[in-house]
Amino acid sequence: MVRWIPASLPLHRRLETTAVLFYLMIVPMCMLFAFYSIIIPIFWGFTIPYLLWTFFYDTAWERGGRRNNWIRNHRTWRYFRDYFPISLVTSTKLDPAKNYIFGYHPHGIISMGAFCNFATNATGVDEKYPGITIHPLTLTSNFKIPFLRDVLMSFGISSVARNGCDNVLESGPGQSVMIVIGGAEESLDAHPGHNELLLKKRKGFVKLAFAHGASLVPIYSFGENDIFDQVDNPKGSWIRKCQTKVMKLTGIAPALFNGRGIFNYDFGLLPHRRKIVSVVGEPIDVPKVASPSDELIDHYQQLYMDSLSNLFHKYKDEYASESDDLKIH
Numbered sequence: 001m002v003r004w005i006p007a008s009l010p011l012h013r014r015l016e017t018t019a020v021l022f023y024l025m026i027v028p029m030c031m032l033f034a035f036y037s038i039i040i041p042i043f044w045g046f047t048i049p050y051l052l053w054t055f056f057y058d059t060a061w062e063r064g065g066r067r068n069n070w071i072r073n074h075r076t077w078r079y080f081r082d083y084f085p086i087s088l089v090t091s092t093k094l095d096p097a098k099n100y101i102f103g104y105h106p107h108g109i110i111s112m113g114a115f116c117n118f119a120t121n122a123t124g125v126d127e128k129y130p131g132i133t134i135h136p137l138t139l140t141s142n143f144k145i146p147f148l149r150d151v152l153m154s155f156g157i158s159s160v161a162r163n164g165c166d167n168v169l170e171s172g173p174g175q176s177v178m179i180v181i182g183g184a185e186e187s188l189d190a191h192p193g194h195n196e197l198l199l200k201k202r203k204g205f206v207k208l209a210f211a212h213g214a215s216l217v218p219i220y221s222f223g224e225n226d227i228f229d230q231v232d233n234p235k236g237s238w239i240r241k242c243q244t245k246v247m248k249l250t251g252i253a254p255a256l257f258n259g260r261g262i263f264n265y266d267f268g269l270l271p272h273r274r275k276i277v278s279v280v281g282e283p284i285d286v287p288k289v290a291s292p293s294d295e296l297i298d299h300y301q302q303l304y305m306d307s308l309s310n311l312f313h314k315y316k317d318e319y320a321s322e323s324d325d326l327k328i329h
Helices: 013-037 041-056 076-083 112-119 138-142 148-154 162-169 186-189 204-212 238-250 294-319
Strands: 086-090 100-105 132-136 175-180 214-220 275-280
Touching: 013 041, 013 076, 013 148, 041 214, 041 294, 076 086, 076 112, 076 204, 086 112, 100 112, 100 148, 100 204, 100 294, 112 175, 132 162, 132 204, 162 204, 186 238, 204 214, 214 294, 275 294
Parallel strands: 086 275, 100 175, 100 214, 132 175
Antiparallel strands: 214 275
16 A cells, blocks of 8 residues: 555655755756757747857866855755755864865765765765865766756866866865765665675776875765665666666666655655765875876775775664675675
8 A cells, every 4th residue: 555645744844855856856957947948949049158158168067166155055955954864974084285085885876965965065064074175076978968067066066077076186275076986887786775885996086096195085875775775686687787788878877766755655756764874984095196006006995995894884883784784896
């Protein structure tokens, strides 16, 4: 039987659901707005100059975006935070004179914790790390979508391409990036209670750290994989093979997931109300080396994986289950 939401639901709960729905509607609404702006002539006086400017002149998307603190601090994101709820736990202070590369794990289906904790100030990241500006990174293709690019940049989100990373890390002390290292491919392993990461073949973030002498900071987000249910798709199954083929052709990981609805608790595209706790580990200082050897890269990658594993096992009894284990592929 479908469990319907009761009419007596408190107002704050309705506002929390509305905030999450608003977040999920940002992409389709921007695409719809762009479509009508292009096909309806009355808008061309604005649309044509805007498109020319975005495609030929505006490079803010690869320079840290256009961070807007009014948007980042808006009360909408506090309702968004309280829906799950989401919290940010810091284990050590960071030196604002340094640059950092934050690695976020796991990807989950949509990386809700990454957005709430680092693109907004709903969990107090600005106060917890004074003097440090963290720019979440996303695919360059997202900045090709009119209007969506401006929304992303207002949160300080920038391009994950190497040029974008270099520009941010070179822009001054404290300027840092946050990368969901497992990428969209990792979303195919996002099942409740599972903690599987794609990390052993990911070395680009370590090379980036050497290029700038930036410290690596691991983050594990307990509960990120729990907010959606996903169709059983073990490696080697026909479902997984189809998903992998689609991902290779399109670059998009077609996760088959289910959450809850606006008016019910059992079916829909909204995430379940399940707690997400993102724990930030201690930084790993990396020297600035122009051409690091493969052995040096592997050494610091192993240091990072060991630090992430230690972080997981230190906090899992408090924020997950003592029976949970971490698998790094």
